[in-house]
Amino acid sequence: MPKCHWCKDIGEKERMHCDEKPTGKFNKNGSPKMFRKYFHSKCHELFLNDKEYKKIEATKLNDLYIYIRDLHGLISLDERMMEKIQDLRNGTIKIANKKVKKYKSGVPYELMLQTYRYNANTIDDVIRKMHFKEKWNEFSYIFGIVTKSVNDINTMNIQKEKTDTFKSKVSTESIEIDVKKKEVKRVDEMDISDIL
Numbered sequence: 001m002p003k004c005h006w007c008k009d010i011g012e013k014e015r016m017h018c019d020e021k022p023t024g025k026f027n028k029n030g031s032p033k034m035f036r037k038y039f040h041s042k043c044h045e046l047f048l049n050d051k052e053y054k055k056i057e058a059t060k061l062n063d064l065y066i067y068i069r070d071l072h073g074l075i076s077l078d079e080r081m082m083e084k085i086q087d088l089r090n091g092t093i094k095i096a097n098k099k100v101k102k103y104k105s106g107v108p109y110e111l112m113l114q115t116y117r118y119n120a121n122t123i124d125d126v127i128r129k130m131h132f133k134e135k136w137n138e139f140s141y142i143f144g145i146v147t148k149s150v151n152d153i154n155t156m157n158i159q160k161e162k163t164d165t166f167k168s169k170v171s172t173e174s175i176e177i178d179v180k181k182k183e184v185k186r187v188d189e190m191d192i193s194d195i196l
């Protein structure tokens with residue numbers, strides 16, 4: 001019985017989903033050798049969702065990466081920089097070289113990017129006026145500004161969401177009122193025609 005690629009439990013082959021890919025090698029009889037992954041059908045769904053999630057995460061990270069790279073005029077971000085970004089994403093932060101879980105859940109990449117953009121003027125000023133020894137110091141300093149500001153931007157987003165929900169609620173209510181008014185009118189018209 002094959003092992004499920006997702007949950008690692010075994011399952012009945014006939015009832016499992018099978019992803020197969022040619023390995024590029026061939027069996028003795030000339031048929032292509034296949035690489036097969038088995039999944040419980042529920043697990044396959046989870047696997048696909050996870051794949052999609054990772055793809056979206058990768059796109060968001062890429063946007064953030066390009067923004068930071070260009071901001072500091074770098075060719076690429078080094079490992080230390082990526083580690084800082086990942087730690088903020090995962091909610092782990094290094095204090096005295098020990099990883100400590102700081103945030104309940106980490107900071108999404110798009111929120112980091114939004115925070116960079118929101119603080120663009122301050123950041124530009126810092127880069128222009130302060131003279132950092134190395135790009136790493138510049139990156140760290142700016143990343144510190146972003147980390148401090150990220151919660152404020154998050155609160156601002158939540159507040160905006162609330163206002164938007166309120167606005168859409170209000171507009172739905174006013175539509176309902178309009179509809180009611182029309183109904184009332186129709187009754188009025190009917191009344192008139194009844195009299196006539």
Ligand SMILES: [Zn+2]
Pocket residue numbers: 004005006007008009039040043
């Ligand atoms: Zn499974």
